[in-house]
Each structure stands twice: as C-alpha cells, then as structure tokens.
Amino acid sequence: MTTAVDITLLDLPNGEVNTEESVLDKYGYDEWTQEETSRTLPRAVVFAESIADVQAVLRFASEHQIAVVTQGSRTSIVNGSSALSDGIILSLARMNHIIDIQIENQLAIVEPGVLNGTLDEAARKFDYFYAPDPGSKPISTIGGNVATNAGGMSSLKYGTTKQAVLALKVVLASGELIEVGAPVLKNTAAYNLLDLFVGSEGTLGVIVEITVRLLPIPYGASVTGLATFNSMQDLTYAVQRIQASGLYPSMLEALNRVSIEALDQYENLDLGARGSQALLIFQLDVAVDGALEVAKQELQAAGAVKVDVTADVERTKEIIKIRQDVFKAGAQYGRLIVEDIAVPLGSLATVVARAEEIAEKYQQRLLLLGHAGDGNLHPDFILESTEGPIPAELDAAIAELLTYVISVGGTVSAEHGIGSLKKKWVDQQLSPAVVQLQKQIKQVFDPQGILNPERKV
Amino acid sequence: MTTAVDITLLDLPNGEVNTEESVLDKYGYDEWTQEETSRTLPRAVVFAESIADVQAVLRFASEHQIAVVTQGSRTSIVNGSSALSDGIILSLARMNHIIDIQIENQLAIVEPGVLNGTLDEAARKFDYFYAPDPGSKPISTIGGNVATNAGGMSSLKYGTTKQAVLALKVVLASGELIEVGAPVLKNTAAYNLLDLFVGSEGTLGVIVEITVRLLPIPYGASVTGLATFNSMQDLTYAVQRIQASGLYPSMLEALNRVSIEALDQYENLDLGARGSQALLIFQLDVAVDGALEVAKQELQAAGAVKVDVTADVERTKEIIKIRQDVFKAGAQYGRLIVEDIAVPLGSLATVVARAEEIAEKYQQRLLLLGHAGDGNLHPDFILESTEGPIPAELDAAIAELLTYVISVGGTVSAEHGIGSLKKKWVDQQLSPAVVQLQKQIKQVFDPQGILNPERKV
Known part of the structure; x- marks a missing residue:
C-alpha cells in the first residue's frame, strides 16, 4: 500500500500536518514497547484538533489508500500504534478537552x-x-x-x-x-x-x-492492607477465600518474591522480611461492619504470615504506591518483557506455579505480579540487555507459558490489547472460524484495509 | 422465502420434529406479546435436545433457505419469536440442563x-x-x-x-x-x-x-424499604439523591398512582393511604454502617411522606412481592401494552411528567413503573379490550412518548429487545449509517437471511 500522492494536499480545518524528520521519528514508534520491532518512519504525523480534522484525514487516506495509525499518548506495550511504512500517524493527543x-x-x-x-x-x-x-x-x-x-x-x-x-x-x-x-x-x-x-x-x-x-464515590470507610505469605500458592488460596466470603474487594494484587525484592531495594522497604515469598495488597473500598475481621480470618486461614491493615489516608497512599512502583522497581534490573494473561480463577494457583517453573527451567528472572482477583497476571521477564532481540531461551519460555495459558482456557491478552506482537498467539487461541469472522467484520468497517492494518486481526 | 422441501427429510440425532397442528399453533406465537400480530403457522416445531440437533436444523435450513426462529420459553413481549410463514420454530426448551x-x-x-x-x-x-x-x-x-x-x-x-x-x-x-x-x-x-x-x-x-x-452473596446485612411521595417528581429527586450519596443500592423501583391503586386492590394493601402519588421500593444489599440513616435522610430531603424500612427476611419478601405483582395487579384492568424505555438519569423527572401528560392528553390509563435507578421505565398503557388492534389514540400516545424519549437521548428499548414490534422506532432512533452497518453485520453472519428474519435489524 504505497501511493505517490503529495501529503501537502491533505488540508485540515484545524490541525497540523507535520513532516519534520524529528517529529516523524518521535511519533513513529511506541516507546513503551520493549520488544525490538522493525522501525519505520510515517509519511506524516497529523495532530488533529477536531472531528473535522479526523474526517479530513480519513477521506484523504481512503481516496489515496494510505494506512492510518491512530495514536493517543503512545503507551502501547504491544506495538499497537507505531508507524507503518508510508502511513499517516493520526495523533489525537491535542483533542484533549x-x-x-x-x-x-x-x-x-x-x-x-x-x-x-x-x-x-x-x-x-x-x-x-x-x-x-x-x-x-x-x-x-x-x-x-x-x-x-x-x-x-x-x-x-x-x-x-x-x-x-x-x-x-x-x-x-x-x-x-x-x-x-x-x-x-x-x-x-x-x-x-x-x-x-x-x-x-x-x-x-x-x-x-x-x-x-x-x-x-462509595459511602463509608475503606480499608487497605498488605499480607505476606510463605508461597504464591498460599496467596492464591487467600484470594479465593476473600472473594468467596462476599466482601467484594476493590483491589486484590499479587506480587512474587522477585517483585518484593525489587520493591525493597527501590523503595528501601522490608517487605521481604522473614523470608516472605508473596505479597498481597488489598482494599475494601466499602468495608461493612465486620468486614475487616472476616478479611483477616480468611487471610490467616490461607496461611498469611503477617497482615497489616489501615484506614489511615496517608498509609493507604503508601501501600498503593508500593503496587504502582513495582514496574519501576523491576526496571532497575533491566528491560521488562511484560505479558498480560487472564485465566479462570480456579487455575490461578497452577498457572502461577507453572510460570515460576518455566522461568526456572529457562533460567529467566520473573517479576510475577497482577490483578489476582480477576485472574489477570502480568508475568514480566527481566532482560538485562536494554536493547536487541529477545533471546531464544526467553522466547521459548514465553511460548511455553502462553501455550499453557491457552490450554487451561485462559487468554493471551487481558487488558493490553494485541497490537502486532500478540497476533500469532491470538491465532493460536481462537478457532479458524472465529478468526475468519473477525476478518469479515474488519472488512465491513474497513474494506480498503487502511485502519491500523496488520494489527489486532 | 418458501421452498417445497419435505420437512420429514430433516433428520435429527436426538430431538423431535413435530408437525401436529396443535403444536404448530401453540409454539407459533408469542403468548406474552399483547399487541395484535398477524398469526401464521410454522412448517414445523423442532424440539432440539443437543447441539448436534441445532446444527442439523441450520444445515437443513441453509440448504433449503428456510427461516429459523429460535425460541426459549416464549415470553417475548415484542413479537420476537413467533412463527414466520413456512419457517421452522427451533425450540431450545428441552436443552435445559x-x-x-x-x-x-x-x-x-x-x-x-x-x-x-x-x-x-x-x-x-x-x-x-x-x-x-x-x-x-x-x-x-x-x-x-x-x-x-x-x-x-x-x-x-x-x-x-x-x-x-x-x-x-x-x-x-x-x-x-x-x-x-x-x-x-x-x-x-x-x-x-x-x-x-x-x-x-x-x-x-x-x-x-x-x-x-x-x-x-454479599457479606453483611441488607435492608429493604418502601417510601411514598406526594408526586413522581419528588420520587425521581429521591432516586437522584440516593444514588449521589454513594450507597450503591441494589434496587430502586418506582411505581405511580395507578400502580399503587392496582396493587392495593390486588393485594388488599393500603399503599395509597394518605393520597400517596408515588411509591419507591429500594434495597441496599450491602448496608454499611450508617447507610440506613443516610438513605432515610435523602428520602426525607426529597419529600418522602412515609419511609418504612426492614431487615426482616419475611417482610423483605413481602416488599419484593409488591414490585413483582404489579403487572398482575395491572392486568386486573385489562391488557397491558408494555413500553420499555431508558433515558439519561437527569431526564427521568421530565420524562415521567411527560408520560403522565401524554396519557392524560390521549385519555389513556397509564401504569407507570420501572427501574428508576438506571433510568429504565416501563410506561404500560392499560387497554380494557383484551383483543383487537391498538386504538388510534393509544398509537398516537405511544408515538408521542417514544419520539420524546428519542429527543432526550434515550432509547426505545432498554431490556426487552426489538423483535418486530419496535423496529420502526429503532429506525427512528438510529442514524441511517448505523442501520446500514447493522445490516452489513447481519449479512456477515447470515448471508441468506434465514435467522429470525424481519426482526431486530
């Protein structure tokens, strides 16, 4: 899909068509995507400022069969909005009202x-x-x-x-x-x-x-807490118990030993004291009478080593910050290759165990964390090299993990999308008939294939 | 779409193909649809008992271009699953495991x-x-x-x-x-x-x-209650206040004066005592400490005349039964022509007022009730004649109401579907471009148009 049309013919009611090389270079790639991807420059970066601008871009692109990649703030980790050869980058960052x-x-x-x-x-x-x-x-x-x-x-x-x-x-x-x-x-x-x-x-x-x-904002007091466990297996059991108790937590976040060590180093904490192998961060944004006692009982019944609960606003912020900082903490060690899986809730324990086994088998360091309460894990492999392709052993580890996730009925993409990087896994997860239906849907909306081609489907 | 193929050629692995006239007659129409619809017999009623049966029916129907209308327990109120001429009724009622x-x-x-x-x-x-x-x-x-x-x-x-x-x-x-x-x-x-x-x-x-x-099942005590108001306007204001308070009720049901009278008569109650014009039934399935007091304050601030709250299981059942019985109570007076609209929450008061005005203008009796908390109302017009077409004045009243609902950004179908009866209104609500996209989607999945044709799109 390449045409020789002059991009300066693209006339916008409000926005800007930019073809400066530094701009093409900056907006041409997803800076949060950690895998090495082939890099190419777009033919222009359009900064749209109105709906009419977007319409003008798509009319132009349709007429001349030019690929359009829509961009927000370029935080895709699956190469979802980098430039395609000779395409237009359509940035909506200025439509920010x-x-x-x-x-x-x-x-x-x-x-x-x-x-x-x-x-x-x-x-x-x-x-x-x-x-x-x-x-x-x-x-x-x-x-x-x-x-x-x-x-x-x-x-x-x-x-x-x-x-x-x-x-x-x-x-x-x-x-x-x-x-x-x-x-x-x-x-x-x-x-x-x-x-x-x-x-x-x-x-x-x-x-x-x-x-x-x-x-x-819900009426009533919230409580937030940390619990440590001797194993991720105990932690997943605690997650199950808390959910079954009917408390409807607003947060149930799991972190493994590597995550704990990274956080202790990054934030100068001692979460890993007494050999804690797993950390659960939880919040009940609506804590009914007695809820806290129930939560503690469930955590202890699952083998929690230490439970630390607070209703204090400042301490709550500190606890949430621990979870928010885990990527930055992990990044101390190198480049994080972030996976994003979801599995049936009852499979959480076995999937966690399998992920750790696979990491060990292929000698990879694994920052394993995630939104445990909805079975959504981010197994993040740490690569010391900050550049270059993914080594064969890590590729093999990821393949083994994702194949296992699919085998238990899980999904290879829970909340980060497909982009170009996950496409081969989606084709493994979905049946050929469903893949075919998706292509037909795509055809209905985008008969010329100009909208972010080569991605999602 | 009529073909002369012999229906006895349809061979099912497990289920039954029935062509008895009494069965064709019974399963051929939606008995809950109150509007008069043209009545036709299907060519057969298939009682599927397995996925393989359904596959056999659709292969046969595709080959011979026969319409297939899938049925559950035939409770559509929009003529969603009655027979189409020469079509097959595919009943899944026996696939009930x-x-x-x-x-x-x-x-x-x-x-x-x-x-x-x-x-x-x-x-x-x-x-x-x-x-x-x-x-x-x-x-x-x-x-x-x-x-x-x-x-x-x-x-x-x-x-x-x-x-x-x-x-x-x-x-x-x-x-x-x-x-x-x-x-x-x-x-x-x-x-x-x-x-x-x-x-x-x-x-x-x-x-x-x-x-x-x-x-x-949520942990903690639930509370259920009734509140009466001098007007539906006060009631809608109470709904807004309770929601804004962050209590997250699990039920906020509104009933107008006609509904109250019907219930009092049907259940021998005195909900309409002291001239109550509107009744709110509410439930907090998770009542945090202090929630009940907040709810009462909000109700009273909105002008509630009487508030009756309970945590008792038996009394809760009685209150829920009041709401559940309202259709039966209304049916004492005749045939209910049930509408099903949803409007932006902030428009609830004006839409309620408009519905009552329209009913008065066209001299129709209106049982007005609904899931007020999510802006979903069922304005149900009472027809004394149990059979026959809808009179012109009622048709005009419905047209005026639905046109108004569309004008405030609402929808003509919230939770009951489109079937054949709502199609003309959907075409008014949606833009031609969206209607066209829907037809293209339909074409992807059902290129021959054999699946419940003439309905939904």
Missing part, C-alpha cells in the same frame, strides 16, 4: 486525548470518580483506554473500560461520522456496535468522542 | 433452555447467585435472556445480562459451531463478538451453550 461533566446524568463526555487521570480528578471534584484505573492512568488517554478496553486494579469490582463506556462518536474509514450507544444505562435498541469498537485498537474506526459513566 | 457449576471459577455452564430462576437457585446452594433478574425470572430462559440482553431490578448494581456472560457456544447459520469469549474476567484477545451475540435476538446465530459468571 473534557467536553462536559453531567453529574445529573452521572456521565462525562470527553475528547479521546484526555488523560485517564485528568478525567478522574475532574470527576472527584463532584464526589464522583472514573473507575477504570490502568497502571498507565496518569499518562494514558481515554481514547487509548477505550481502544484497548484497558483494565486496572479496580476492574475487579468496577469492570474494565467497556463497562464505563456508554456512547462513542466514531469516524469510519470513509470519513463518515457515526454515533453508537446512548447516554443511558440499559440499551437493546441495536446490535452492540459500541462494545465492538471498544477494544478494536483503531482497526474499525477512529474514536473521536467518548461518553463515559462516572460513579459516585 | 445445568452442565456444570464451577464455584472455584465463579461460573456456571448451562444449556440455553435453563430457566433463570433455576440457575439462581442452584447457585445459591453454594452461597453464590446469578445476578440478572428480569421480571420473567421464574419462567424465562437464560438463552432468551442472553438473546435480549435482559435486565431487571438488580441491573442497577450488577449490570444487565451482558455483564454476566463470559463465553458462548453459537451455531452459525451454516451449521458450524463456534465459541466466543472465554471463562475469564478480562479479555482483549479478539473483537468483542461475545457482546455482539448478546442481545442479537436469534438473528446472528443460535446460542447453544452459555458460560455465565456467578457472584458471591
């Missing part, structure tokens, strides 16, 4: 470039919040979150991004603007095109306006 | 003919529950619930059916069996075909196995 917060309707309407954290902060001024909280919350855009159906720690209680999205404005490949969904909480008036666009990674249309649900 | 309850994975795997209430009861034996609770819970099937994305009272807190569905086995029009989704809580490995099938009303494939999430 909160259009409206309608508290009476419990919703916000935002442009796609608004940062997740910015929206959440704005909502909190009204005693509401925006629930989806990916680790990239301070720096990732709502548009990117929608495109990947981003999750996070609170998905356990409040669901992933798709549960927050009520309606979307989308520019189709042809440049036509459509609206899907409605600012209501129940809707069966149409096929669910809304949730088809959520998670479609820029391959079905360009999301230009997003209506999301805001939730009232 | 709970295949597995996997508490360790917090899920159940069921055949589509399992009743909602049966699944919920089975789950409760393990201290779990199945959250979606449509009014038809004791008699409607999980397959039908999935096909219409059924809601209910608890959707307010736990979402509609789509939030409970993790994976589906679907027989495509060709007879091919596919699986979409996975038994996990987060999944971005594919386009969201799962939620495309949910709510597709038998038009994209036949759902033959369903994996649903079960939730632990």
Whole structure:
C-alpha cells in the first residue's frame, strides 16, 4: 500500500500536518514497547484538533489508500500504534478537552486525548470518580483506554473500560461520522456496535468522542492492607477465600518474591522480611461492619504470615504506591518483557506455579505480579540487555507459558490489547472460524484495509 | 422465502420434529406479546435436545433457505419469536440442563433452555447467585435472556445480562459451531463478538451453550424499604439523591398512582393511604454502617411522606412481592401494552411528567413503573379490550412518548429487545449509517437471511 500522492494536499480545518524528520521519528514508534520491532518512519504525523480534522484525514487516506495509525499518548506495550511504512500517524493527543461533566446524568463526555487521570480528578471534584484505573492512568488517554478496553486494579469490582463506556462518536474509514450507544444505562435498541469498537485498537474506526459513566464515590470507610505469605500458592488460596466470603474487594494484587525484592531495594522497604515469598495488597473500598475481621480470618486461614491493615489516608497512599512502583522497581534490573494473561480463577494457583517453573527451567528472572482477583497476571521477564532481540531461551519460555495459558482456557491478552506482537498467539487461541469472522467484520468497517492494518486481526 | 422441501427429510440425532397442528399453533406465537400480530403457522416445531440437533436444523435450513426462529420459553413481549410463514420454530426448551457449576471459577455452564430462576437457585446452594433478574425470572430462559440482553431490578448494581456472560457456544447459520469469549474476567484477545451475540435476538446465530459468571452473596446485612411521595417528581429527586450519596443500592423501583391503586386492590394493601402519588421500593444489599440513616435522610430531603424500612427476611419478601405483582395487579384492568424505555438519569423527572401528560392528553390509563435507578421505565398503557388492534389514540400516545424519549437521548428499548414490534422506532432512533452497518453485520453472519428474519435489524 504505497501511493505517490503529495501529503501537502491533505488540508485540515484545524490541525497540523507535520513532516519534520524529528517529529516523524518521535511519533513513529511506541516507546513503551520493549520488544525490538522493525522501525519505520510515517509519511506524516497529523495532530488533529477536531472531528473535522479526523474526517479530513480519513477521506484523504481512503481516496489515496494510505494506512492510518491512530495514536493517543503512545503507551502501547504491544506495538499497537507505531508507524507503518508510508502511513499517516493520526495523533489525537491535542483533542484533549473534557467536553462536559453531567453529574445529573452521572456521565462525562470527553475528547479521546484526555488523560485517564485528568478525567478522574475532574470527576472527584463532584464526589464522583472514573473507575477504570490502568497502571498507565496518569499518562494514558481515554481514547487509548477505550481502544484497548484497558483494565486496572479496580476492574475487579468496577469492570474494565467497556463497562464505563456508554456512547462513542466514531469516524469510519470513509470519513463518515457515526454515533453508537446512548447516554443511558440499559440499551437493546441495536446490535452492540459500541462494545465492538471498544477494544478494536483503531482497526474499525477512529474514536473521536467518548461518553463515559462516572460513579459516585462509595459511602463509608475503606480499608487497605498488605499480607505476606510463605508461597504464591498460599496467596492464591487467600484470594479465593476473600472473594468467596462476599466482601467484594476493590483491589486484590499479587506480587512474587522477585517483585518484593525489587520493591525493597527501590523503595528501601522490608517487605521481604522473614523470608516472605508473596505479597498481597488489598482494599475494601466499602468495608461493612465486620468486614475487616472476616478479611483477616480468611487471610490467616490461607496461611498469611503477617497482615497489616489501615484506614489511615496517608498509609493507604503508601501501600498503593508500593503496587504502582513495582514496574519501576523491576526496571532497575533491566528491560521488562511484560505479558498480560487472564485465566479462570480456579487455575490461578497452577498457572502461577507453572510460570515460576518455566522461568526456572529457562533460567529467566520473573517479576510475577497482577490483578489476582480477576485472574489477570502480568508475568514480566527481566532482560538485562536494554536493547536487541529477545533471546531464544526467553522466547521459548514465553511460548511455553502462553501455550499453557491457552490450554487451561485462559487468554493471551487481558487488558493490553494485541497490537502486532500478540497476533500469532491470538491465532493460536481462537478457532479458524472465529478468526475468519473477525476478518469479515474488519472488512465491513474497513474494506480498503487502511485502519491500523496488520494489527489486532 | 418458501421452498417445497419435505420437512420429514430433516433428520435429527436426538430431538423431535413435530408437525401436529396443535403444536404448530401453540409454539407459533408469542403468548406474552399483547399487541395484535398477524398469526401464521410454522412448517414445523423442532424440539432440539443437543447441539448436534441445532446444527442439523441450520444445515437443513441453509440448504433449503428456510427461516429459523429460535425460541426459549416464549415470553417475548415484542413479537420476537413467533412463527414466520413456512419457517421452522427451533425450540431450545428441552436443552435445559445445568452442565456444570464451577464455584472455584465463579461460573456456571448451562444449556440455553435453563430457566433463570433455576440457575439462581442452584447457585445459591453454594452461597453464590446469578445476578440478572428480569421480571420473567421464574419462567424465562437464560438463552432468551442472553438473546435480549435482559435486565431487571438488580441491573442497577450488577449490570444487565451482558455483564454476566463470559463465553458462548453459537451455531452459525451454516451449521458450524463456534465459541466466543472465554471463562475469564478480562479479555482483549479478539473483537468483542461475545457482546455482539448478546442481545442479537436469534438473528446472528443460535446460542447453544452459555458460560455465565456467578457472584458471591454479599457479606453483611441488607435492608429493604418502601417510601411514598406526594408526586413522581419528588420520587425521581429521591432516586437522584440516593444514588449521589454513594450507597450503591441494589434496587430502586418506582411505581405511580395507578400502580399503587392496582396493587392495593390486588393485594388488599393500603399503599395509597394518605393520597400517596408515588411509591419507591429500594434495597441496599450491602448496608454499611450508617447507610440506613443516610438513605432515610435523602428520602426525607426529597419529600418522602412515609419511609418504612426492614431487615426482616419475611417482610423483605413481602416488599419484593409488591414490585413483582404489579403487572398482575395491572392486568386486573385489562391488557397491558408494555413500553420499555431508558433515558439519561437527569431526564427521568421530565420524562415521567411527560408520560403522565401524554396519557392524560390521549385519555389513556397509564401504569407507570420501572427501574428508576438506571433510568429504565416501563410506561404500560392499560387497554380494557383484551383483543383487537391498538386504538388510534393509544398509537398516537405511544408515538408521542417514544419520539420524546428519542429527543432526550434515550432509547426505545432498554431490556426487552426489538423483535418486530419496535423496529420502526429503532429506525427512528438510529442514524441511517448505523442501520446500514447493522445490516452489513447481519449479512456477515447470515448471508441468506434465514435467522429470525424481519426482526431486530
């Protein structure tokens, strides 16, 4: 797909078409993607500032059959929005306005470039919040979150991004603007095109306006805590017990021994004291009378060595920070090759054990952590070399792990999307008939194949 | 679409092909649909007992281009599963086994003919529950619930059916069996075909196995209550206040004066004492310390005349029964023409007022009730004649109401689907471009148009 058309013919009502080499270079790649990927320059970076700009880009791209890669703040870790040869990078980073917060309707309407954290902060001024909280919350855009159906720690209680999205404005490949969904909480008036666009990674249309649900900050006291265990197996058992108890925690985060050591070193803590092999960080954002005692009992019944619980705001922030810092802590040791799997809840213990075994077998260092409460783990392999291709042993370790995940009914991508890096695994996970249906859906929305081609499907 | 093929050539591995006239007559129409619809006999009623049966039916229907209407327990109120001329009725009512309850994975795997209430009861034996609770819970099937994305009272807190569905086995029009989704809580490995099938009303494939999430019964005490108001306006204000307070009620049901009178007569109650014009039924399934006082304050601040709260199990059942009986109570007066709208939460008061005005203008009796907490109302017009077409004045009243709902950004179908009866309204609600996309999606899954044709899209 290469055409000789002059990019300066692309005329935008509001935005900027930039062809400076330094800009093409910067916006041409996903800086958070740690795997080595072939690097190419786009033919232009378009900084859209309006829906009309996006329509102009897609009309131009359709006419001249040019690939369009939509970008938010470029935090993809699966090579989801790097440049494709001769393509256009369509940056929505400047479409970053909160259009409206309608508290009476419990919703916000935002442009796609608004940062997740910015929206959440704005909502909190009204005693509401925006629930989806990916680790990239301070720096990732709502548009990117929608495109990947981003999750996070609170998905356990409040669901992933798709549960927050009520309606979307989308520019189709042809440049036509459509609206899907409605600012209501129940809707069966149409096929669910809304949730088809959520998670479609820029391959079905360009999301230009997003209506999301805001939730009232829960009434009542919250409690937050840490528990340490002699093994990850004990920890997974504790996760099961706490969930079965009906406490509906808003956070159940697991960290293995390597994570604990990295954190102790990075933050000068002693989480690993007394040989703790596993750390559980938990929160009950609504702690009913007696909940704390139940939680402690369940943790102890599962073999918790130490349980440390607080209702203090400052101490809560410290505990949350521990979880938030784990990637930075791991990055002390080198490059993190981040996996993102989800497995049936009952398989969590065996998958954790298998991941550790595989790491040992292939002599890889494994930062194993994740949103244990919804069976979503991030097994992150540590590579000392900060550049270069992934060594054969690590490739083999990842292959063995993902094959096992698929064998237990799990998924190779839980909340980070497919991009280009996970495609071969998706083809293994899904049946040929489903892969075929996906290609037909793609064909309906993007008959020329100009929208983020070579990705997702 | 009529072919002369001999239906006795349809050979099933397990089920039954029935062509007795009494059976064709009984299964040929939706007995819960109150509007007069043209009545026709199917060419056969197939009682499938296995996935292989369903595959055989669809292969046969594809080969001979015969329409297939899939049926559960025939509770559609929008003429969603009545016979089409010369078509096959594919009843899944005998595929009614709970295949597995996997508490360790917090899920159940069921055949589509399992009743909602049966699944919920089975789950409760393990201290779990199945959250979606449509009014038809004791008699409607999980397959039908999935096909219409059924809601209910608890959707307010736990979402509609789509939030409970993790994976589906679907027989495509060709007879091919596919699986979409996975038994996990987060999944971005594919386009969201799962939620495309949910709510597709038998038009994209036949759902033959369903994996649903079960939730632990919440820990802690619940409280249930009634509050009466001098107007529906006060009631809607109370709904807003309770939600904003962060209490996360599991039920917020509104009933107007006609509903109250019908209930008082039907159940020999005195809900309408002291001239109460509106009744709110509410439940906090997790009542944190102090929640009850907050709820009472908010209700009183909104002008509640009387608030009656209980934690007693028997009294709770009585209160819930009041809400459950309202349709039966209304049916004392005649035939109920049930509408099913959802509007932005902030528009609830004006939509309620408009509905009452419209009823008065056209001299119609209006049983107005609904799941107020999620903006989902059922304005039900009472027709004294139990048969015959809808009178012109009622048609005009409905048209005025639905046009208004669309004008405020609402939807003409919240939780009951489209069937054939709502199609003209959907075409008014959706843009031509979205209608066109839906037809293209339909074309991908059902190129011959044999799956419940003339419905949904």
